[in-house]
Structures are given as C-alpha cells and as structure tokens.
Amino acid sequence: MSRLKCVNIGAQLMLLLVLLKMLTVINVAALDFRHHNQRDIENIMRNLTIEFPHLTDMYSIGKSVRGADLWVIVVGVNASQHHPLIPNVKLVANMHGNEVVGRELVLHLAEHLLLEYGKNESLTRFLNTTHVHIMPTMNPDGYEMSVEGSCDGLIGRANALGYDLNRNFPDELSKFADPEQKETHLVRDWLHSTHFVLSVNLHGGALVVNYPFDSFPGVNSRRYSKSPDDDVFRQLSLIYSRTHPTMHLGSSCGDSFEDGITNGADWYPVYGGMQDYLYKNASGYQVLVELSCCKYPRAQMLRGFWERHRDALINLMFAVHMGVKGLIFGQSQYSDSLFLPLEGATVMVKGRESIQFKSTKYGEYFKLLLPGEYVLLVRHPCYVPVEIPFEVQGSAVTRLDVRLFSSDCFQSPAAMATATVKLEDIPSSESWHQRNGKESCMRLKNTVLVHLLCSVVIAMLFL
The missing domain is CATH 3.40.630.10 (Zn peptidases)
Structure with missing residues (x-):
C-alpha cells in the first residue's frame, strides 16, 4: 500500500472519529x-x-x-x-x-x-x-x-x-x-x-x-x-x-x-x-x-x-468551608521525630462530646462550627490525649493540625500479646467508636511489624 493511501485512510478514520463524537456528545x-x-x-x-x-x-x-x-x-x-x-x-x-x-x-x-x-x-x-x-x-x-x-x-x-x-x-x-x-x-x-x-x-x-x-x-x-x-x-x-x-x-x-x-x-x-x-x-x-x-x-x-x-x-x-479542619499525626515508635497521618483518632469539641467524629485514613478531620472560641479534644488508645484551644473566625475555616505522642500502646511482643487478649474481652456495652479505636490501634501495630519485617528481609538480601 502506498504512503499516500495510508495518509488518506488515516485522515478518513480521524474524520469518522470526529463525526462519531459529534453524534454521541x-x-x-x-x-x-x-x-x-x-x-x-x-x-x-x-x-x-x-x-x-x-x-x-x-x-x-x-x-x-x-x-x-x-x-x-x-x-x-x-x-x-x-x-x-x-x-x-x-x-x-x-x-x-x-x-x-x-x-x-x-x-x-x-x-x-x-x-x-x-x-x-x-x-x-x-x-x-x-x-x-x-x-x-x-x-x-x-x-x-x-x-x-x-x-x-x-x-x-x-x-x-x-x-x-x-x-x-x-x-x-x-x-x-x-x-x-x-x-x-x-x-x-x-x-x-x-x-x-x-x-x-x-x-x-x-x-x-x-x-x-x-x-x-x-x-x-x-x-x-x-x-x-x-x-x-x-x-x-x-x-x-x-x-x-x-x-x-x-x-x-x-x-x-x-x-x-x-x-x-x-x-x-x-x-x-x-x-x-x-x-x-x-x-x-x-x-x-x-x-x-x-x-x-x-x-x-x-x-x-x-x-x-x-x-x-x-x-x-x-458553608462546607467554615469551622475547623486539619491533619492528625501520630508519633512513630521508631523515631521520636517522625509523625505519620493517623486514621481513627476520635475528634470532639468540648461541650459537644456526645458526637464523636473519626479522622480519615489520610489523618484528616473536619468540624463545622460557627465563629467563636472552642477546645478541640483528640483521643486515640495508642497516644496521649490532647486538648487544644482554638478560635473560629467568620471569614474562613481555621486550620489546626495535631501531633499525638505515643503512649504505652507500642510495647514488647509479650506485652502486645497480653494487649491482644484484653482486646478480645471487650464488654458488650462498649460503644462502636471505642471498639473501632482499639481495632485501629491493633491494625497500626500489625502494619508497623510488617514494615519492620520487610526492612530486615531487604537488609539481609543486600548483605
């Protein structure tokens, strides 16, 4: 097939595609x-x-x-x-x-x-x-x-x-x-x-x-x-x-x-x-x-x-752009200076604690609030709880990021096994939010252990 015929066929196909788009859009x-x-x-x-x-x-x-x-x-x-x-x-x-x-x-x-x-x-x-x-x-x-x-x-x-x-x-x-x-x-x-x-x-x-x-x-x-x-x-x-x-x-x-x-x-x-x-x-x-x-x-x-x-x-x-929003970070057990986005942290505003929001898998939280002075309460079973005063202005959403420092959640393997037994003994009256927080804590532990194991294997391969 000659080059000219190829060009003509290509042009015809392009024209057909344009016509099809005009017919369907x-x-x-x-x-x-x-x-x-x-x-x-x-x-x-x-x-x-x-x-x-x-x-x-x-x-x-x-x-x-x-x-x-x-x-x-x-x-x-x-x-x-x-x-x-x-x-x-x-x-x-x-x-x-x-x-x-x-x-x-x-x-x-x-x-x-x-x-x-x-x-x-x-x-x-x-x-x-x-x-x-x-x-x-x-x-x-x-x-x-x-x-x-x-x-x-x-x-x-x-x-x-x-x-x-x-x-x-x-x-x-x-x-x-x-x-x-x-x-x-x-x-x-x-x-x-x-x-x-x-x-x-x-x-x-x-x-x-x-x-x-x-x-x-x-x-x-x-x-x-x-x-x-x-x-x-x-x-x-x-x-x-x-x-x-x-x-x-x-x-x-x-x-x-x-x-x-x-x-x-x-x-x-x-x-x-x-x-x-x-x-x-x-x-x-x-x-x-x-x-x-x-x-x-x-x-x-x-x-x-x-x-x-x-x-x-x-x-x-x-109106979605009012109140307060931010990122919640949790301290890594391997580096005091490393803070990672934390999923499943409980986020409340003082005086409104009966509704508990959760941070997303990206560590985000959002609370819609009218202008005024408030106190943010952030809780997670693996970290030290915090209370942070803040103010909401009428003109824009307030940005407030939070760093949580590790508590006794990250322990030795023996202590972690004990903690696992305790998690299985959750009272039936415990709220979904409490159970979810503890489950999030265990998932976090498992993730850290997997990452550590991978690091050891990779190190051995390169020795």
Missing part, C-alpha cells in the same frame, strides 16, 4: 427542562465528563434491586483524585422515587457549576477547593413506578421491594427495623469509604429545611430533639431558607415553619433516616431539603424550581 449548555429517565441521566453525566474531563469524574456505587446503576458525578478540580483537606460535599436526590424535583435540579446544578468555572470567581474558587458528589437518584426503581403530575400519594415512594429507604438505615433507637435494602447497603458503604463533610438530601412534598435529630429515645411523638451541633444545623438550614425567595416566609403547602426550617423530630419523628445515621456514624453533617409542594410536578414547572433553588443550593454548599 450532547451540547451540555442545552440541557433541557424535562423529566429525565435512567438512560438520560447516564448520558448527561457521561457527556459532562467528556466535555469537562479536568473538572469531573463519574462512578456507580452499585446497582439497585432491579439492576439500575446508582450513578454519581463528581465536580471539582482533579475530581478523580483525593487531595488532603479538600472537603467532599454530597447531594443525593430521589431517595423517595416519586419525589422527583431534586433529580432534575442536581443535573442542572452540575451543568451550571461546570459552565461557570473560570467565569464566576466564587464558583471557580469553590471548585478549586471542594469536590461535589452528585447522585441524581438513589431510588431509580421507585422512580420508574411513579406517575408525572401526581403531587401526593405513595406510588413509587418505596424501592422495588416496597421499603422506604429513608426508614432503612441502622438506628439504635428503632425497635422495628426493616431488613436492610440493597440501595441502603450501597449508600452506607459509600458514606464510610468517602468522607462527606456536608451532605444535602433532596425530597419533595413540602417547602422546608429539616435538620437533626430526626428521632429521640422512648417517645414516638413530636418533640424537639436537639443535637450537640444544633447551632450549626440551624445556621446551615437558615442559609438555604433565607436564600430561597419564599421558603423563609415559613408558610407553604399547608404547613407553617418559623423561618422555613424545622428540627426533624419536632416536625415528625423518623427512625432509620439517613441524616441521623450519617451524623452519628460517618463524621459528617446533613440536612434534608423539601423542595416542592408537589412531589412529581409537570415538566413545565421545572425551570421555575431551578431558578428558585439554584442560589440556595450553592450557598449551602459554600
């Missing part, structure tokens, strides 16, 4: 206001990742009961990579399959963030310092059973097996727990594998922001259930309601809420909800936003919902 600037099905959602998200590869990533956390992927798109600089102290924000919509406004709003939110990057200074700075994980539907099976135009009712609310996913999370206060559903299990794994500092759960059927606690022990009736971070949750909720043009007025959908916000249990108690589970067990903050009086409105109403909720969604996400 939608112009994301033209995302329309209509109800998008499962295939639409996947295509929209894929096209966004193709158009903005430097600002996006896309993954599925698994499949629903009927085999539909629970897709997530991440928006932010280097979205596919972890960067220390870059907080993750999570938005989950369509947990109840017949509450559909949220799934459309988050698609438009993803598009808006990407199109405004490099043009809007505030959004550009936000995406340079934050990763936003967006799940348009947690309940795709329920959505498929729902009916457009149905403002009330329960058709499509539950998953394919008939379970309400927002009553399905582990809850020590729940007496009659349903069997854990596949979607719930996948989301729980997601919450514990990716640390989400701030989360928003989007629902429909009212116009209000709901904040923890959603439940309380003993009594199944309306009552304010105050969390240790009640001031933070109220502020997050007010940021949203006061940005929305009408939510803050507090009267809509036949309900009345002061300032357009409510404590969950004071509205009505929910056991097995996602937001209490996340706050108690996954070291993060979540509020639930009811977006619309009608659960499944006609498509022509979607543009109006987007215009009314857009700035509120954005301002709420911005």
Whole structure:
C-alpha cells in the first residue's frame, strides 16, 4: 500500500472519529427542562465528563434491586483524585422515587457549576477547593413506578421491594427495623469509604429545611430533639431558607415553619433516616431539603424550581468551608521525630462530646462550627490525649493540625500479646467508636511489624 493511501485512510478514520463524537456528545449548555429517565441521566453525566474531563469524574456505587446503576458525578478540580483537606460535599436526590424535583435540579446544578468555572470567581474558587458528589437518584426503581403530575400519594415512594429507604438505615433507637435494602447497603458503604463533610438530601412534598435529630429515645411523638451541633444545623438550614425567595416566609403547602426550617423530630419523628445515621456514624453533617409542594410536578414547572433553588443550593454548599479542619499525626515508635497521618483518632469539641467524629485514613478531620472560641479534644488508645484551644473566625475555616505522642500502646511482643487478649474481652456495652479505636490501634501495630519485617528481609538480601 502506498504512503499516500495510508495518509488518506488515516485522515478518513480521524474524520469518522470526529463525526462519531459529534453524534454521541450532547451540547451540555442545552440541557433541557424535562423529566429525565435512567438512560438520560447516564448520558448527561457521561457527556459532562467528556466535555469537562479536568473538572469531573463519574462512578456507580452499585446497582439497585432491579439492576439500575446508582450513578454519581463528581465536580471539582482533579475530581478523580483525593487531595488532603479538600472537603467532599454530597447531594443525593430521589431517595423517595416519586419525589422527583431534586433529580432534575442536581443535573442542572452540575451543568451550571461546570459552565461557570473560570467565569464566576466564587464558583471557580469553590471548585478549586471542594469536590461535589452528585447522585441524581438513589431510588431509580421507585422512580420508574411513579406517575408525572401526581403531587401526593405513595406510588413509587418505596424501592422495588416496597421499603422506604429513608426508614432503612441502622438506628439504635428503632425497635422495628426493616431488613436492610440493597440501595441502603450501597449508600452506607459509600458514606464510610468517602468522607462527606456536608451532605444535602433532596425530597419533595413540602417547602422546608429539616435538620437533626430526626428521632429521640422512648417517645414516638413530636418533640424537639436537639443535637450537640444544633447551632450549626440551624445556621446551615437558615442559609438555604433565607436564600430561597419564599421558603423563609415559613408558610407553604399547608404547613407553617418559623423561618422555613424545622428540627426533624419536632416536625415528625423518623427512625432509620439517613441524616441521623450519617451524623452519628460517618463524621459528617446533613440536612434534608423539601423542595416542592408537589412531589412529581409537570415538566413545565421545572425551570421555575431551578431558578428558585439554584442560589440556595450553592450557598449551602459554600458553608462546607467554615469551622475547623486539619491533619492528625501520630508519633512513630521508631523515631521520636517522625509523625505519620493517623486514621481513627476520635475528634470532639468540648461541650459537644456526645458526637464523636473519626479522622480519615489520610489523618484528616473536619468540624463545622460557627465563629467563636472552642477546645478541640483528640483521643486515640495508642497516644496521649490532647486538648487544644482554638478560635473560629467568620471569614474562613481555621486550620489546626495535631501531633499525638505515643503512649504505652507500642510495647514488647509479650506485652502486645497480653494487649491482644484484653482486646478480645471487650464488654458488650462498649460503644462502636471505642471498639473501632482499639481495632485501629491493633491494625497500626500489625502494619508497623510488617514494615519492620520487610526492612530486615531487604537488609539481609543486600548483605
């Protein structure tokens, strides 16, 4: 074959690839206001990742009961990579399959963030310092059973097996727990594998922001259930309601809420909800936003919902950059001057100790706090506990790194064997956080021993 023919064939192949891309990639600037099905959602998200590869990533956390992927798109600089102290924000919509406004709003939110990057200074700075994980539907099976135009009712609310996913999370206060559903299990794994500092759960059927606690022990009736971070949750909720043009007025959908916000249990108690589970067990903050009086409105109403909720969604996400954050390092047993990122350290703020956050595998911690003076408490069974006063300013998040010095955790092999026996004799009443801390300590010991053994073997090979 002549060189000229090779060049012509190469040019034709390049032209074919360009044409194929034009046929398969939608112009994301033209995302329309209509109800998008499962295939639409996947295509929209894929096209966004193709158009903005430097600002996006896309993954599925698994499949629903009927085999539909629970897709997530991440928006932010280097979205596919972890960067220390870059907080993750999570938005989950369509947990109840017949509450559909949220799934459309988050698609438009993803598009808006990407199109405004490099043009809007505030959004550009936000995406340079934050990763936003967006799940348009947690309940795709329920959505498929729902009916457009149905403002009330329960058709499509539950998953394919008939379970309400927002009553399905582990809850020590729940007496009659349903069997854990596949979607719930996948989301729980997601919450514990990716640390989400701030989360928003989007629902429909009212116009209000709901904040923890959603439940309380003993009594199944309306009552304010105050969390240790009640001031933070109220502020997050007010940021949203006061940005929305009408939510803050507090009267809509036949309900009345002061300032357009409510404590969950004071509205009505929910056991097995996602937001209490996340706050108690996954070291993060979540509020639930009811977006619309009608659960499944006609498509022509979607543009109006987007215009009314857009700035509120954005301002709420911005709030992830408040309070205190930092890295926790633990002293190495082999070098007093060597400090390594420490996973599983318990992080608390004095006066708020009943909720204990854990440092990530990278040693990170995040606590959302309002401006003021606080004391940080850091504990780990292998290290000397510390208490550090600090101040939070209103203008920016406070950076506070912590060094923990070794205690008697690292001992001789005989002492370590004794310690192992003691670990096996943990009382049944001991909290999950205490057990997790001790298990983290043992994992740390084992890791150090493995590294030491490897070093000895390598040294012998080179002798």
